[in-house]
Amino acid sequence: MRRSSGVGEALLDAWAVVLPTDCSGCGRPDRALCTDCRAALQPAVHCTERRGVPVWSALDYAGVARQVIAAYKDGGRTDAVGVLSVSLRSAVVAALAAEAAGGGGPGIHLVTVPSSRRAWRQRGFHPVDLLLGRGGLAPTRVLRAVRETSDQVGLDSAERGSNREGSLVACRRLDGFRALVVDDILTTGATVLEARRAILEAGGDVVGVATLAETRRRHAVTDRSSETR
Numbered sequence: 001m002r003r004s005s006g007v008g009e010a011l012l013d014a015w016a017v018v019l020p021t022d023c024s025g026c027g028r029p030d031r032a033l034c035t036d037c038r039a040a041l042q043p044a045v046h047c048t049e050r051r052g053v054p055v056w057s058a059l060d061y062a063g064v065a066r067q068v069i070a071a072y073k074d075g076g077r078t079d080a081v082g083v084l085s086v087s088l089r090s091a092v093v094a095a096l097a098a099e100a101a102g103g104g105g106p107g108i109h110l111v112t113v114p115s116s117r118r119a120w121r122q123r124g125f126h127p128v129d130l131l132l133g134r135g136g137l138a139p140t141r142v143l144r145a146v147r148e149t150s151d152q153v154g155l156d157s158a159e160r161g162s163n164r165e166g167s168l169v170a171c172r173r174l175d176g177f178r179a180l181v182v183d184d185i186l187t188t189g190a191t192v193l194e195a196r197r198a199i200l201e202a203g204g205d206v207v208g209v210a211t212l213a214e215t216r217r218r219h220a221v222t223d224r225s226s227e228t229r
Contacts, residue, residue: 024071024080025064032079033068040064041083043090047098048214050189053196053206056095058087059213061185069185069213073127081134084212088128088182089135091210095180099207104178108207109140111179113168113195116145128184131212139182143168143198168194174204181206186214 022029025037033041043058059065071077072084096108112128132139146169181195186209196206 021079024075024077025068032077033083037064037068038083041068041087043087045090045094046216047094048216050186050193050209053189053193054095054098054208055186055189055192055211055214056091056098056208057186057211057214057216058091061187061213061215065213073123073184076123078125078130081130085131085134088131088184088210088212089137091212092132092135092137092180092182095208095210099180104207108178108180109142110137110182110210111142111195111199112139112182113191114141114143114145128182128212131184132182140179142170142172142174142177142179142202142204143195144171166194168198170198170202170204172202174199174202177202177204179204179206181209182211183209184212186211 021032023031023034023037025033025040028034028037041059041064044060045056045058047054047056049055061069068077068080069084072080092110099108100106110132112126112132115123115126129139145167177199179199181192181199183192183195186192189209192209192211196209199206
C-alpha cells in the first residue's frame with residue numbers, strides 16, 4: 001500500500017509540472033486538493049430544520065469547506081467534484097434513510113433548484129446536478145424559474161425570502177409525487193423553501209431537504225445520522 005501511495009504522489013508531482021495548480025481549500029501548490037483539505041471535507045451528516053422541514057447536511061459551510069465550495073461554484077474548480085459528490089451523496093442517503101425509518105417507503109424523487117440563466121451563462125454547468133451525477137444519482141427535473149432573482153450573498157433573512165418568493169413553478173401537476181429537495185449551500189433556507197412551495201402548490205409532497213453544506217451557527221442540530229464520521 002505504501003508503494004502505491006508513493007507512485008500516486010509521484011504521478012501528481014509530474015502532473016503539477018505539466019499543469020501547475022494549487023489547492024482550492026488552502027492554496028498549497030501542486031495539488032488540486034491537498035491531503036489535509038480532503039480530510040476536512042469528510043462528511044459529518046447532521047440534521048437541522050427550516051420552518052419544520054428536516055434538512056440533512058454533510059458539511060458546515062465554514063473554513064475549508066467554504067473555500068472549496070466557493071472555488072467549485074464560482075471559480076470553475078471542478079477538480080473538487082469527486083470529493084464534494086461523496087459528501088452530498090452522504091446527506092441524500094441519510095435523508096432517505098430517515099424517511100424510510102419513519103415509514104415513508106420508497107418512490108422519492110430527488111429535485112434540484114434550476115440555475116438562473118445568468119448563473120448558467122457564468123458557470124456553464126449546474127453545480128448540484130453535476131455532484132449528484134458523479135455520485136451515481138439523478139434528479140427529476142420538475143421545477144422551472146419564472147423570473148430572475150438577485151444574488152443572495154449579502155441579503156438578510158427577510159430579503160432572501162422576498163428575493164426567492166414566487167420565483168419557481170412546477171412544470172406539470174405533481175399529484176402523488178414525493179420529493180427530496182437537494183441543494184448545495186443552506187443558509188436561511190429561502191431557496192429550498194421556495195422549491196418546496198412550488199412542489200406543494202402543484203400537488204406534490206416534500207419529505208425533506210438534503211444539502212452539501214449549511215451555515216449552522218444559527219440553527220441547533222436536531223439529530224445525527226449513522227453516516228456521520
